[in-house]
Amino acid sequence: MQYANYTSDKYQIQFQYPSDWLIREKENRFEEGSDIAISKNKIATGKMGIHFYNDIFENFGSTNLDSVFADFYKGRTSDDSKYEYRTIESPSFLNIDGQRTGSFLMTFKQKYEINPITGAVQYWITLVGNNGYMIEFVSTPENFDTPDNIEIRDHFIKSINFLGLNNNTDTSGPISSVGRFAE
Numbered sequence: 001m002q003y004a005n006y007t008s009d010k011y012q013i014q015f016q017y018p019s020d021w022l023i024r025e026k027e028n029r030f031e032e033g034s035d036i037a038i039s040k041n042k043i044a045t046g047k048m049g050i051h052f053y054n055d056i057f058e059n060f061g062s063t064n065l066d067s068v069f070a071d072f073y074k075g076r077t078s079d080d081s082k083y084e085y086r087t088i089e090s091p092s093f094l095n096i097d098g099q100r101t102g103s104f105l106m107t108f109k110q111k112y113e114i115n116p117i118t119g120a121v122q123y124w125i126t127l128v129g130n131n132g133y134m135i136e137f138v139s140t141p142e143n144f145d146t147p148d149n150i151e152i153r154d155h156f157i158k159s160i161n162f163l164g165l166n167n168n169t170d171t172s173g174p175i176s177s178v179g180r181f182a183e
Contacts, residue, residue: 002019003018006036012128012131013052013162014160015159016159021039023036023038034051035050035051035052036049036050036052045143047139050133050134053131053132063127066102068127072123073102082111083109084111085107086108088120089104092104096157099126106123107141119141120140124157137156
C-alpha cells in the first residue's frame with residue numbers, strides 16, 4: 001500500500017494516510033464532522049477522523065489525561081435511547097509520538113430499527129500541551145479487522161507527529177511505545 005504525507009499547521013499534526021484515500025480539512029469551525037477527515041468513498045472500507053481542541057481545560061474541564069479519558073469513555077459507552085454500545089477492547093494507554101494516549105474499541109447499533117446502522121469505532125485521546133486530540137477510526141464490524149484496515153490503522157497511528165510539542169499536561173502513568181515515522 002502506498003502512503004502520502006500530510007501536514008496541518010492549523011491543527012498542528014502530521015501523519016501518513018493511504019494515497020488513494022481522500023483527505024478534507026474543515027474550512028471553518030461551523031462545519032460539522034471531523035476537523036480532518038480521511039476516507040475512501042465507502043464507510044465500510046474505513047474512515048479516520050481527527051478532532052482538535054485548542055483549549056483542553058475549556059473543552060474537557062481538566063488537563064489530566066486520566067480524568068479526560070475516563071469521562072470520554074463513559075460518555076461514549078453509556079447506552080442511550082437510540083444506540084446500544086459494546087466495548088470490544090477495554091480502555092488502555094499507549095504512546096503516540098511520545099505522548100501518553102488513551103484508547104478503546106467499541107461497537108454501536110441502532111435500537112428499534114428494522115435495518116439498524118451498526119459500526120465499530122476505535123478512539124485515541126491525546127493531550128499535547130494546551131491542545132487535545134480525539135482521533136477515531138470507524139468501519140463496519142465486518143470490515144474493521146480486514147488485513148488492509150489493520151495495516152492502514154497501524155500505519156496511520158505510528159506515523160503521527162504532533163507539531164510544536166509543549167508538555168503542559170499531566171501525563172503521569174504507564175506508557176507503551178507505538179513509534180513514529182521518519183520523514
